Amino acid sequence: MIDRRKFLTTVALGTASAAFLSACGQSSSSGQTGSAENPVTITYTWWGNDDRAERTRKAIALFESKNPDIKVNGNFSDFPGYWQKRATEAAGGGLPDVMQWDLSYLRDYGQRNQLLDLGTVKINTDAFDKSLLPSGQIRGKTYGIPTSTNAFAVYYDPAKLASLGIAEPDGTWNYKEFNAFLAEVGAKGNGTLFGGTDYTGIWWNFNIWLRQNNIQAFTEDGKLGFSKDDLKKWWNLTADLRGTGAIVGEDKATQLLPKSPFGSNVTATEVTWDNFMAGYLADSGAKELKLVPVPSDDPDNLGLFLKPSMLMVASAKTKYKDAAARFIDFMVNDPEVGQIFKTSRGVPASKTQRDGTTFEGTDKLVVDYEKSIEKYLKDAPEPPIVGFGTLESTFKRVTQDLNYGKLTVDGAVDAWFKEAEDLIKQNA
Amino acid sequence: MTQSPTLSRRTASAPTQPRKSRRRGADARAGYTFLLPWLLGFIALTVGPMISSLYLSFTNYNLFDAPKWIGFDNYVTLFQDERFLQSVGVTMQYVVFGTPLKLAAALAIAMLLNSKRKGQGFYRSAFYAPSLIGASVSIAIVWKAMFGDSGPVDQGLSFFGINLGGWVGNPNMTMGMMILLTVWQFGAPMVIFLAGLKQIPVDLYEAASMDGAGPVRKFMNITWPMLSPVIFFNLLMETIHAFQIFASAYIISNGEGGPAGSTLFYTLYLYLRGFSDFRMGYASAMAWLLVIVVGIITLIFFKTSKSWVHYSGDAK
Numbered sequence: 001m002i003d004r005r006k007f008l009t010t011v012a013l014g015t016a017s018a019a020f021l022s023a024c025g026q027s028s029s030s031g032q033t034g035s036a037e038n039p040v041t042i043t044y045t046w047w048g049n050d051d052r053a054e055r056t057r058k059a060i061a062l063f064e065s066k067n068p069d070i071k072v073n074g075n076f077s078d079f080p081g082y083w084q085k086r087a088t089e090a091a092g093g094g095l096p097d098v099m100q101w102d103l104s105y106l107r108d109y110g111q112r113n114q115l116l117d118l119g120t121v122k123i124n125t126d127a128f129d130k131s132l133l134p135s136g137q138i139r140g141k142t143y144g145i146p147t148s149t150n151a152f153a154v155y156y157d158p159a160k161l162a163s164l165g166i167a168e169p170d171g172t173w174n175y176k177e178f179n180a181f182l183a184e185v186g187a188k189g190n191g192t193l194f195g196g197t198d199y200t201g202i203w204w205n206f207n208i209w210l211r212q213n214n215i216q217a218f219t220e221d222g223k224l225g226f227s228k229d230d231l232k233k234w235w236n237l238t239a240d241l242r243g244t245g246a247i248v249g250e251d252k253a254t255q256l257l258p259k260s261p262f263g264s265n266v267t268a269t270e271v272t273w274d275n276f277m278a279g280y281l282a283d284s285g286a287k288e289l290k291l292v293p294v295p296s297d298d299p300d301n302l303g304l305f306l307k308p309s310m311l312m313v314a315s316a317k318t319k320y321k322d323a324a325a326r327f328i329d330f331m332v333n334d335p336e337v338g339q340i341f342k343t344s345r346g347v348p349a350s351k352t353q354r355d356g357t358t359f360e361g362t363d364k365l366v367v368d369y370e371k372s373i374e375k376y377l378k379d380a381p382e383p384p385i386v387g388f389g390t391l392e393s394t395f396k397r398v399t400q401d402l403n404y405g406k407l408t409v410d411g412a413v414d415a416w417f418k419e420a421e422d423l424i425k426q427n428a
Numbered sequence: 429m430t431q432s433p434t435l436s437r438r439t440a441s442a443p444t445q446p447r448k449s450r451r452r453g454a455d456a457r458a459g460y461t462f463l464l465p466w467l468l469g470f471i472a473l474t475v476g477p478m479i480s481s482l483y484l485s486f487t488n489y490n491l492f493d494a495p496k497w498i499g500f501d502n503y504v505t506l507f508q509d510e511r512f513l514q515s516v517g518v519t520m521q522y523v524v525f526g527t528p529l530k531l532a533a534a535l536a537i538a539m540l541l542n543s544k545r546k547g548q549g550f551y552r553s554a555f556y557a558p559s560l561i562g563a564s565v566s567i568a569i570v571w572k573a574m575f576g577d578s579g580p581v582d583q584g585l586s587f588f589g590i591n592l593g594g595w596v597g598n599p600n601m602t603m604g605m606m607i608l609l610t611v612w613q614f615g616a617p618m619v620i621f622l623a624g625l626k627q628i629p630v631d632l633y634e635a636a637s638m639d640g641a642g643p644v645r646k647f648m649n650i651t652w653p654m655l656s657p658v659i660f661f662n663l664l665m666e667t668i669h670a671f672q673i674f675a676s677a678y679i680i681s682n683g684e685g686g687p688a689g690s691t692l693f694y695t696l697y698l699y700l701r702g703f704s705d706f707r708m709g710y711a712s713a714m715a716w717l718l719v720i721v722v723g724i725i726t727l728i729f730f731k732t733s734k735s736w737v738h739y740s741g742d743a744k
Contacts, residue, residue: 080683087703091491108706112492251597254687255577390705397684404599404688415510426488426707 033322036068042323044074046100047082049258051282051344058340063330070323072098078258083389090114095315097324101144103135103308104389110143111386116314118142121325124333127350135308135380144311145332148346150275151306151370151377152208153291154178157284160268164188171292175237178295179246185268186245194248196269197261200238201399203392204307205271205294209234211303211378212296222385222428224420228413235402235409242403250403259283274366275309278344281362289362291369293376302376309346343367386427394419485712495709502713512714514689515697518603522693523670526607531662534614538621539651552622559615568609568679572596575605596680599690606691609676617662624658625651656737664729671722674699694718 034040046056053076060072077085083105089095095114109115119142125133128146136144158168166184173181182195189195199205207217216225241247248261262270263283270280274291281289296302312331314324331337335356338348343366348354359367385391398416401407407415485502487495506512541552561567575581577594585592595601632650641649652659674695677685685692685700694714702711 078682084683084699084703087491087706091703091708109492112490114492249597250687251594251599252577254597255594257682387706393684393704397686400686401688406599406688423705427490 033320034069034071039069039071040320040323041071041073042098042318042320042327043096044072044098044100044327045082045085045096046074046076047079048076048100049078049279049283051279052076055340055344059331059337062334062336062340063327066330067326070320070326072327080393093317095317097318097320098312098314098327100147101311101313102389103311104384104392106136106144106311106313107138107384107386108389109313110138110141114316115143116316116318116321116324118145118314118325118328121314121321123325123329125350127333127352129349129351131379132306132308132349136311144308144313145328146308146349147310147312147332148275148308148341148343148349149306149370150273150309150346151304151373152204152272152294153274153369154269154271154294155262155276155280155289155291156269157262157265157286157289159287160193160265161185164193164268168290169292172299173295174297174299175295179238179241182241182246182269183244186241186247189245189268191245194261194267195241195246196248196267196271197253198238198242198247198399198403199271200235201396201403202271203395204273206231206234206395208294208303211305212298212301214301218385223424224417228417231413231416232409235399235412239409243405247403250400254400273307273309273346274369275343275346277362277366278342289365291365293373302373303378304373304376305378305380306370307380308349385424387423390423391420481712481715484709485716487709488707489709489712490706491708492706498709502710503717505710506713506717511689511692511697515685515692515694518690518692519671519673519694521603522606522610522673523667525603526610527663527666527670529607530611530614530666531617531659533611534617534662535621535655535659537614538618538625541618541622542625552619556615556619559613559618565675565679568676571605571609571676572680575601597687599688602680602687602690606673606677606680610670610673617666620658620662621655624655628654653738657739660729660733660737664726667725667729668722671695671718 044060046052048056056074056076060074064071076082086095086099086105086109090109101109101115106115118136123145125145132146132149133142136142136146154169154171156169161168164185166181166188169181185193185195210217210226210230213230215230219225238247243249248267252266253261256264256266260270260280260283261267263280265284265286270276271294277289277291280286293302293304312328314321314328318324333350333352335353338350338353338357341348342357342359342363347367347370348357394416398407398412401415402409402412484495486497486499488498488501489495537555541548541555558567573579575595577597579594582592582594592598592601595605628651632654633646636646636650672695673693677691677693677696678699681687681691681696683696683700685696695718698711698714698718701714702708
């Protein structure tokens with residue numbers, strides 16, 4: 001049996017020592033910073049594939065070895081799940097301290113006071129291109145620091161084209177020529193290799209097409225800048241290709257998730273951001289992938305722009321502002337971090353990181369691609385409207401229904417506009 | 429059908445003696461004290477959120493800003509929302525086809541396992557196991573892999589010359605796949621059926637045999653009526669359960685309800701509305717509508733049950 005006195009003494013001692021220990025922990029200036037013996041732990045989350053996870057782990061290890069007073073707890077998920085998790089956490093007031101962020105969602109969270117104003121903490125932005133920083137700012141406050149830039153491009157796998165006896169494209173093509181190219185791959189690929197994914201399903205590609213036609217996607221007062229007719233024209237571009245070998249079937253693409261058809265070696269091309277290179281190489285095991293500009297019916301206006309491929313943000317409620325700022329500063333500026341990620345996050349946005357990184361092979365291809373399109377680059381589009389993330393995913397979903405044959409182009413246009421108008425009304 | 433069953437243990441109350449009333453007061457206090465943690469949890473974690481969600485269902489609430497009162501707007505908009513109607517259709521399909529199939533499987537296996545044979549314990553555990561792990565994420569992932577392109581199901585079927593391709597990406601096949609998944613998890617109702625079957629007196633069957641009744645006749649005239657309260661219970665529980673399907677649909681469709689909205693179950697759409705589109709007021713309205721509909725269905729079940737559920741105390 002437990003002796004009563006002994007028991008009470010133990011409890012008293014335990015309580016006293018716990019109080020003592022916690023007092024020690026707090027003694028180092030207000031509990032907000034750590035020390036090498038008693039580091040603070042911040043949480044960091046990002047989206048991406050295994051390749052990015054591996055690189056991020058390396059970067060975190062490097063940060064911890066240089067900053068023994070901070071520990072970083074990292075975790076990641078795929079892109080769609082990522083935003084559902086953040087919404088849940090935001091509602092509960094428990095966003096991770098530091099997060100990888102996307103331009104599409106910056107307004108939703110920044111404007112609603114969920115993100116830390118990074119102007120209030122110490123992050124060095126001297127090495128950044130001044131035209132890029134505003135994309136992380138809303139109403140004069142800096143909520144996100146770009147890690148890197150990316151631009152839209154057409155990927156292709158030279159080895160696959162060679163095996164089909166198709167010449168490599170040089171990237172000067174209009175939509176008709178591009179479609180003919182996809183159809184040729186499909187015809188020669190004979191059911192095992194498709195031309196590409198339906199490129200009209202990607203919002204940003206549509207946005208580029210609008211720019212090629214000198215149309216603004218969103219007006220300054222947060223309304224749609226294009227008409228139903230424009231969207232109809234866009235979705236009709238691939239109307240003849242859907243259901244043929246030129247475009248991979250939606251059922252096949254769905255089965256392959258979370259990998260893309262291109263990463264799974266089912267298509268010969270893919271139209272998307274140039275920083276997906278590392279991920280595609282890792283997923284597909286291809287020896288080499290190449291990049292050319294997107295098609296345009298106006299050869300002088302490709303509608304291209306540099307977008308911050310990712311941003312680093314901190315939670316407005318973080319208890320460790322200082323540690324979070326140091327981690328962000330490290331992730332965007334440290335030359336060794338540039339060396340770890342190369343172009344897998346995009347071309348590094350800060351000059352120190354760019355200069356400290358040796359780009360070889362495919363990484364050099366990405367950097368060279370962004371250099372080659374320099375003369376076509378125009379200002380990035382207006383920061384998307386509140387709720388843009390929903391619009392973007394609806395865009396994708398509606399195009400999937402198109403490809404399943406569940407919707408006609410007209411029906412798809414109506415469905416998307418209904419959602420968009422409803423959303424704009426909601427957030428007005 | 430005029431007399432309702434009387435429960436004898438409820439009427440047979442404990443003897444009341446005045447001198448013990450003080451003691452009983454203390455007992456009650458002790459009882460409430462022990463109940464308190466649960467009661468607090470119930471109020472804080474169930475009643476509280478329910479009331480606030482009822483309030484939110486009349487507002488426009490985006491999780492961040494203060495909710496704006498909009499009256500019945502959410503409820504009205506729901507019926508103009510094609511995706512909402514689609515989610516209702518998908519869920520009804522699942523409930524209407526999945527539940528009876530699952531119960532039929534559960535009853536059939538329970539009857540097989542009811543007879544005495546070697547290794548009975550093993551079989552019972554083996555059949556029950558899937559429902560223990562069935563709701564878990566890992567099973568949904570395994571299921572997705574099994575029915576994927578060139579997965580075991582596809583390969584097995586093509587061995588017999590049936591080429592359906594993968595089910596996961598085919599909007600016409602996903603519902604079948606989801607129903608198979610729920611039917612496979614028949615363990616819980618099976619155990620309850622098994623318990624019910626044990627209650628049926630063996631002499632009824634013996635008497636029927638003497639009168640020359642075959643297995644079909646025995647089932648229709650003995651098993652079904654004797655088991656009807658258990659069937660009713662299982663039907664009710666499984667129907668309610670089916671309305672709440674979420675985890676497996678979420679995993680199999682990558683959280684999007686695809687392909688082409690074929691797995692856009694009610695709760696999944698509710699979740700997407702709340703947490704992807706930041707429309708928590710709308711989602712709350714959906715949740716309350718679900719409560720109301722399930723309530724009505726339960727009521728209908730109870731009303732109609734009088735004609736086919738027989739309790740042992742019933743006067744015929």
